[in-house]
Amino acid sequence: MATTESDQVISLRLSPEILDLVDRAAERDFRSRSNLIKTHLARTLDFSRPADVIRRITESFYHEQINFGMTQHLEEIRAQLAGAKWMLTTLLGEQVKEEVLNRVRHQTEKAIPSVVPLSSDGNRYGVDLDAG
Numbered sequence: 001m002a003t004t005e006s007d008q009v010i011s012l013r014l015s016p017e018i019l020d021l022v023d024r025a026a027e028r029d030f031r032s033r034s035n036l037i038k039t040h041l042a043r044t045l046d047f048s049r050p051a052d053v054i055r056r057i058t059e060s061f062y063h064e065q066i067n068f069g070m071t072q073h074l075e076e077i078r079a080q081l082a083g084a085k086w087m088l089t090t091l092l093g094e095q096v097k098e099e100v101l102n103r104v105r106h107q108t109e110k111a112i113p114s115v116v117p118l119s120s121d122g123n124r125y126g127v128d129l130d131a132g
Contacts, residue, residue: 047099054088061113062108062113112130115128115130
């Protein structure tokens with residue numbers, strides 16, 4: 001990321017433990033502390049990558065469902081979606097997950113599929129509040 005005239009200088013207060021983690025990560029990546037913080041902030045605030053992953057999973061879900069019906073592969077795609085949503089929530093929080101899912105709904109003009117797995121009797125028990 002290049003520096004431009006419009007870039008703003010900020011100051012932040014970090015604990016020594018966090019600063020040590022930042023310095024070690026910057027050293028591993030052969031970059032400055034400020035470049036590491038700037039790059040990570042930009043990546044954290046840009047949700048296009050996680051939205052793209054969930055969009056591709058959603059599109060493959062609907063492709064599989066329309067062309068092949070209820071298959072084992074469809075359930076595997078459902079599990080991929082569950083994992084992607086869980087990882088997104090764990091790393092970036094519930095509000096970010098909601099923003100990403102709304103972006104995917106808008107991009108695909110489709111509902112987010114339910115991730116409730118099949119029970120051993122072939123039924124689904126539970127509710128996925130993100131579905132739709």
